Amino acid sequence: MPSDPPKLSGGNPSGTGDAAKFGVVTVSDRASAGIYDDLSGPAILQFFLEAIKTEWHAIYRVIPDERPLIEDTLKQLCDKEGCCFVVTTGGTGPAPRDVTPEATEAVCERMMPGYGEQMRAISLKHVPTAVLSRQTAGLRGKSLILNLPGKPKAIRETIDEVFVSIPACIQLLEGPYIETNDEVVKAFRPAGLIRKTESAT
Structure with a gap:
């Protein structure tokens, strides 16, 4: 029996935050070929549903482990779709077809190595093979x-x-x-980035 399609929007349009657009990209040969259902992209979308109070909309893609296609997808989501945050899942290990980090680095203008360091530190609490992960993060224009x-x-x-x-x-x-x-997640902001709400003024 097919699972319900993931929700691609959420949050409160009348909140004090701004509407945001996210990109979610599952990189998997087998999921993109329909050999099995993608569970990873929906897990990210479920996190957005639970964690984000601001109105948000997402664009969701499932693509194979092909570096040119990964690069083109990331460029499209950042440049044409205007996603402020693009999240990939899959393709970050040492296997020959794991090329997501290389595709990410190729399209980014600046890298954010702290995120890769933090993610590996988190995962090492759970599995020793987290050292095999090559997860990274970077900036393309105004997109993370x-x-x-x-x-x-x-x-x-x-x-x-x-x-x-x-x-x-x-x-x-x-x-x-x-x-x-x-x-779910308590976002941290330096004092200068905190927006004062009407009730606080």
Whole structure:
């Protein structure tokens, strides 16, 4: 029985934050060929549903482990679709067809190595093979691109923690002001980036 399609939007349009557009890209030969259902992309979308209070919309793609296609997809989501945050899942290990980090580095103008370091540190709490991950992150224009692991459990272990700093990063890129549900993720911002709400003035 086919699973329900993932929700591609959420949040509160009347909140104090700004509407945001996200890109979610599952990189998998087998999922893109329909050999099995993609569970990883929907896990990221489910995180957005639970964690993001601001209105958001997502563009979701499932593509094979082909570097030119990964690069073109990332460029399209950043340049044409205007996604402030693009998340990939899959293709970050040492196998010959794991080329997501190379595609990410090729399209980014500046890298953000701290995210890769943090994600590996998080995953090492759970599995020793986390050292094999080559996850990275970088900036293309006003977009942040982040590589996540391929398994839903590892995705949630990682993004639930690493997302704490992502709203501030997006804001510094002149992107939308993203509010989070504190019970899931409490976003951290330096004082100068905190938006005063009408009730606080």
